[in-house]
Amino acid sequence: RKEVEQDPGPFNVPEGATVAFNCTYSNSASQSFFWYRQDCRKEPKLLMSVYSSGNEDGRFTAQLNRASQYISLLIRDSKLSDSATYLCVVNREGYSTLTFGKGTMLLVSP
Amino acid sequence: DVKVTQSSRYLVKRTGEKVFLECVQDMDHENMFWYRQDPGLGLRLIYFSYDVKMKEKGDIPEGYSVSREKKERFSLILESASTNQTSMYLCASSLVTRQNYGYTFGSGTRLTVV
Numbered sequence: 720r721k722e723v724e725q726d727p728g729p730f731n732v733p734e735g736a737t738v739a740f741n742c743t744y745s746n747s748a749s750q751s752f753f754w755y756r757q758d759c760r761k762e763p764k765l766l767m768s769v770y771s772s773g774n775e776d777g778r779f780t781a782q783l784n785r786a787s788q789y790i791s792l793l794i795r796d797s798k799l800s801d802s803a804t805y806l807c808v809v810n811r812e813g814y815s816t817l818t819f820g821k822g823t824m825l826l827v828s829p
Numbered sequence: 830d831v832k833v834t835q836s837s838r839y840l841v842k843r844t845g846e847k848v849f850l851e852c853v854q855d856m857d858h859e860n861m862f863w864y865r866q867d868p869g870l871g872l873r874l875i876y877f878s879y880d881v882k883m884k885e886k887g888d889i890p891e892g893y894s895v896s897r898e899k900k901e902r903f904s905l906i907l908e909s910a911s912t913n914q915t916s917m918y919l920c921a922s923s924l925v926t927r928q929n930y931g932y933t934f935g936s937g938t939r940l941t942v943v
Binding site: 751753755761762763764765768806808816817819820821822 | 862864869870871872874877887919931932933934935936937
């Protein structure tokens with residue numbers, strides 16, 4: 720099983736739609752979880768951390784299911800500017816290093 | 830905001846050249862990292878450093894070395910550049926004690942080896 724797995728997409732959705740991405744991770748000892756956003760030919764930028772109780776930031780909601788070892792990201796009311804690749808990120812046990820999934824591409828159309 | 834600056838946005842080098850990629854961060858972060866990103870392979874960790882003069886191998890260190898003489902600067906060195914090292918190189922930094930802080934990335938160096 721790969722350390723962090725994501726559906727590469729692309730997910731094609733119209734503006735205003737709700738879209739959800741899932742990600743699975745293999746290391747049950749992982750403690751830190753994030754979603755990053757990466758625009759085409761740009762660097763990844765932290766979108767949000769993911770907490771055990773779930774957390775929300777505006778139109779974005781992140782959930783963590785430790786028992787099943789998956790993380791989700793829900794985007795409500797999609798905007799054209801949400802078009803990007805979303806990277807699921809998990810820390811490695813005992814290290815401050817992070818493992819990045821290969822990303823899920825989202826395309827929001829008018 | 831934390832700023833991570835990579836010295837070059839685009840570089841073209843010849844096979845066999847020694848290449849230096851520089852990265853500087855301005856927020857006194859202990860941790861610094863070098864990744865490369867390739868289509869279909871995602872981000873792969875090359876080297877990282879927890880402190881001055883400390884370095885640890887990542888997943889793909891072969892053909893690379895690093896230097897951290899000052900806390901704010903982390904250099905990636907390609908000892909003898911090869912075409913398979915053509916890639917986007919990303920530097921990142923983070924605080925060591927805040928696991929939920931995540932990384933801040935530089936804007937990347939797109940290296941082409943011809």
